Amino acid sequence: MSGRSGARPAAGGGRWVDVDPPRLTRWLDGFVQRHGSPETESGLVITGADGVTAELTPPPGVGPVATIDELIAAAKLPHRIGLLLARRGAMAVGVAFGDEIEVSKVETFYVQGRTAAGGWSQQRYARRRDNQATAATEKAADIVARVLLPSVTRITALVCGGDRPMIDAILADRRLAPLLEHRDERFLEVAEPRFAVLEEAAKAARNTRIRLSD
Template identity: 65%
Template sequence: MVTARPAAGGGRWVEISPDRLRGWLDGFYGRHDGAEEDGLTLTGASNGDTAAVHPPPGLEAVTDLDGLLAGLPAPPAIGLLLARKGAAAVAVVDGTTVRLSKVERFHVHGRTAAGGWSQQRYARRRDNQSDAVAGKTADIAARVLLPHAGELAALVCGGDRGMVDAVLADRRLAPLAAKRHPHLLEVAEPRLAVLEEAAVTARKVRIHLVP
């Protein structure tokens, strides 16, 4: 499957399933009357269009397209951490298969229409609840992911960036935070189906196309 969306600063991001990458590259060559390769970047011969290929988590060490294509069929294990204020999910993923996981839902008060002291009181309560959610999510990550930290090539996160940052600020999770992948997955409130979909999305190859 191939998906595309605009990229900040110009061009667009294309996400491609690993099994379709070779065909996509052949198509780029065909559409541009050939291309020049420079590491993981293609430049079209006909008009100078560029395609910067970003390997999926765990394969960042590859330096050229041949190395990437060789590594895609047997990707290393990764961890998943999906966090929002209302729920969290963590998993160890082999390929696109969730080996073990934990999903947890949390109760967080919504906003109130009242003003003044009442509004401030609810705001403080929500902040306290968010801190509690981050702590509980860190407990889950420590229980599920830390025992496998040594075998994980990367930690892929998704959801609310602020919540993820708060979770990984827990000192116990330093071995996981050190493996955090820079790309944040866009996910709905975590549940099992969302976690399983994220396991597939995390493995996609991202390509920045300009124009």
């Protein structure tokens, strides 16, 4: 997740590229070399001589920036963000300052997999699985409250990743309402949450996301 990832298709056309702070200036120089000196530059959008555009989205936690130079400077600074990663069987939550994890908690849960059995047995397993998933979500919300709420006034963004329905279910807990105003729209694709995955997520959250036109 960290560093610069390969291009990925973007909904509505074009493709996404994530670039980490140390490489951002170099990437922009490369854009000019590949597409020609910008014909136009408006805010965080540049258009090469060949008509290809690059629209830059600041990393989570970076305040309002009006120009690409401001974005480059702000992206290099460390920002304190909350991280919440969750999948069916595990979660990782923490507070990161730049690339460093200041406080964290990793937890695993037992949620039974789907069964191929039919009839009454299938219904019984489904109920048990739903109960286990509900218990896991409640336990996860307890952990998030302990880890993130003490820092809610100091974080500039909450970045989530993993399984979106589970994340939404965790954050639906009323105790966590103060975190919602910090939730960033960026959602990370992550492996099974572990501490190493949380560290990678902290680095990935610092990337500038760039949408390139076709």
